Amino acid sequence: MRTKDLITDLWNAGPNALLIVGVVNFLIGAILAFVGLVELRRFAAEIYVTNLVGIACAREISAIMTAIIMAGRTGGAYAARISTMLGNEEIDALKVFGIPISGYILLPAILSLSLMMPLLYLYGTLIGIFGGFVVSMSMMDVSPMGYWMSTVNGVELREFAFGFVKAFFFGSFIALAACRVGLMAGRSAADVGIAATRAVVIGIVGIIAMDAVFAVMANALGI
Amino acid sequence: MPQSDTLISVRDVELSFGPKIIQQNVSFDLKRGSIFAVMGGSGCGKSTLLKSMIGLLPPTTGQILVGGEDYWAQNEHRRTQINHRFGVLFQSGALWSSMTVGENVALPLEMFTTQPPDVVRKLVEVKLGLVGMEQAIDLYPSEISGGMRKRAGLARAIALDPDILFFDEPSAGLDPITSARLDDLILTLRDGLGATIVIVSHELPSLFAIADDGIFLDARTHRPIAHGSPRTLRDNSSIPEVMAFMNRSSTIPTTDETKADRHV
Structure with missing residues (x-):
């Protein structure tokens, strides 16, 4: 694995994704707060919007939304890149030289996304909570410090760990x-498009299925 | 002990994709120091045969002997070692697009030699100098022309000083002058490095200019139908398909006389 390739992939899977991850999570947090406030107001329980936004973002929504964004953005790009390399005979050239594809093509990509996703999740969660805060400040009578303290008290650290x-x-x-998907693709331009689409679809469906498994496991373990 | 004159021996090889047979009964010997042409029309399986010779596609049946060793009977580790005797120029150059031209040539040297970085850099400059590409050492493949990509691919192919070079359609997509220069370069490599060369091509001027032995694959019968140098086949072959191909004829003669002359 070349350090240069790892750094490029880390940059693409991390800092380059901050804007889109931030925007989507901010809006999700804001929507959760808005919907939550409208409903909770009927029970005079508006302050619990902090728990709603905090727990939802930390436990479920930010992880899923960030993963869906990354499946569409980076997963699709990986599949397209590898299938293009296949079509350009770049993979064949590696094989003929006996240079392991796993080390030179796959490892930097897999390491980058695996390492960056948890960090993006943390960032997305904080931005989501901030989105909820902004909406709540405009719709309910609570001080910024009060909202923050309620969030800290309502959202346990284990939600973030999960x-x-x-x-x-x-x-x-x-x-x-x-x-x-990229390695299994055909070698034409159309196959690149098909590979990218397939990677995104498999990524999104897989994330949601995995999340369901995590939910069942968490319930069984009492997390 | 004197070295055997035959470097690669292809014995009764059959190539197929699932039930679809691409070529069968392919047999020939590759003599040391020769330039061997794999000829035939589009879709006859020339590149597929090349792939089976460089380790990308196992033949369905038959043997490919490299220096007397049955290539496909070896384990992957041994095949990789044998592959270090090969240099391959792919049809599109197949330069690794995320690396500069210099890095493309340097990677095999870094992977399979113990040379320090400054020596690798010098070697890269030498290899690129051989193909007239030293000025493009820091450029990316997307920044150079198709002909330059092929030359850079050739520099990468000779990075490990292979004794067998494989060229897949080296002249395809090149203008006649660049194509002729590439032919000269191939001859220079053969004479300078003592390399044995296999060329897959249907570019007749190139084949006549440089190849001294060859095989003609037929797309219709999925078999080789002629052996010999392109010049000999052009001048002496009585096989209609070969005659038509070598003389750029749009029609294949089908007289009983020519049919009777057919031989393999």
């Missing part, structure tokens, strides 16, 4: 699936 672990597995799955 989401963090899930994000790692989601990232690994997206990268592995995308690399496999």
